[in-house]
Amino acid sequence: MQKNRKLTIGLIQAAASDNVAANMKKNGLMTKEAAKKGAQIICLHELYRTKYFPQWGKKDFTAQSETIPGESTKLFSKLAQKLKVVIIAPIFEKEGSNFYNSAAVINANGKLMNTYRKIHIPRDPLFYEKDYFKPGNFGYQVYKTKYATFSVLICYDQWFPEAARIAVLNGADILFYPTAIGWFKNKPEEEWREAWETIQRSHAIANGVHVACVNRVGLEGNLNFWGSSFVCDSFGKIIKKASEDKEEILVVNLDLGKNKGIQDGWGFLKNRRPDTYGLLSK
């Protein structure tokens, strides 16, 4: 099924406005453009359809939520089928009276796959996500698609090596991290971005897989999103990186064939000692 290990992915680094319809339209157009440039799996940034509203804390943004299936999946299912691409669309999901920070994943035939609901939910100044989202209750997902087998983890999940490891133990060859992360307005702390890039490269190194991070750009309220979306190979080496302030379609060629050689060479997966890891799940 996955004999050809070469692959092209597309990351949609975009800004968001208050206009939900306009955000959808823009990301739809950028997705078409990415496919035209050869991308086979296309990933949008976290909560792509709205501003990053959790920075405002305890307000009511539920009008901007949507169900799965719903408006976004309708749009992207059509595109996926037409363009023969896999699409990862991260949205503010509503299910009954519960809300999640989720990723809808659509296969290249236009069919919905399982939803991933963000498992690690922060509550920090300007990132008041616990006020809005329930923690993900579907576990870690692995998507076996025509082009590659991958997992989606969302933003704050990226700081947890546990999540990356589980995704790889489940068979993922790429980890996609749709993200919304930035500096406090007028306070560009380079060491924050450096830590962010380092932790994600470390997941590639520890697991011998490719990692793709998709961030948004632009100033929204008190958050200045730092873009810098990137893809690194299974050695943690950055293959391509986007600007810190421009909307961009990052189209990147990968060779997943590298993963196995590196996994066998370092031997990290086969030399784990699960018998000593009991504390991790306590």
Next chain:
Amino acid sequence: MQKNRKLTIGLIQAAASDNVAANMKKNGLMTKEAAKKGAQIICLHELYRTKYFPQWGKKDFTAQSETIPGESTKLFSKLAQKLKVVIIAPIFEKEGSNFYNSAAVINANGKLMNTYRKIHIPRDPLFYEKDYFKPGNFGYQVYKTKYATFSVLICYDQWFPEAARIAVLNGADILFYPTAIGWFKNKPEEEWREAWETIQRSHAIANGVHVACVNRVGLEGNLNFWGSSFVCDSFGKIIKKASEDKEEILVVNLDLGKNKGIQDGWGFLKNRRPDTYGLLSK
């Protein structure tokens, strides 16, 4: 007990020869020198008393092993007591007919603490450790000393985020990684060292603790040890780094008070989801 969170540590980056007595003597002298420069916790490199013999595969080096207590702990217990320093001395340990890649840890009063026996054992070209060492059977150790609470993990352990996380869940504020890692002779692959540094910085970031790595230098057989011992703070930022080819005593001032601020700020430890991590220990 640990109200003063400022601390000075000393890393002994050295080369090793075939002369076990000479290696002991040199590391003893460097330890004294480190203490003179203010170091309170002093860490030697992996298997400090011998060449890195596991590169040769299936030979008999058991004559170079020692017990705990034994020759090394005798020497370093005296020094620890006299200099009022904590010493981490990694050795080729013999217990009955079993052999381990271990770290003897000696408190500032000269008393032996629990031994840590390396848990993750590689078997790769030039790193045939499975031929020599049984996997550690004492679990992860946390050392509560006068100066700081820390864990010791040895070389290959450094590639496993699981080990770092468990050490921190057990209360460690610093992770010491005595190491013997290098390039194949005449093949300096910069990306190997880059991956090595990145994975260890990532443990600092994911856990909000300081990390100290002590490597050896020099050419032995077909391995060219790349030195570059370093200490990074709880943001993953490198505070100080040694050369790649010289014997050096790296004396580094830390403020462990930074750890808690960063742990609380990022919130990674409190926002873990152990209920979703069951697969890690299976």
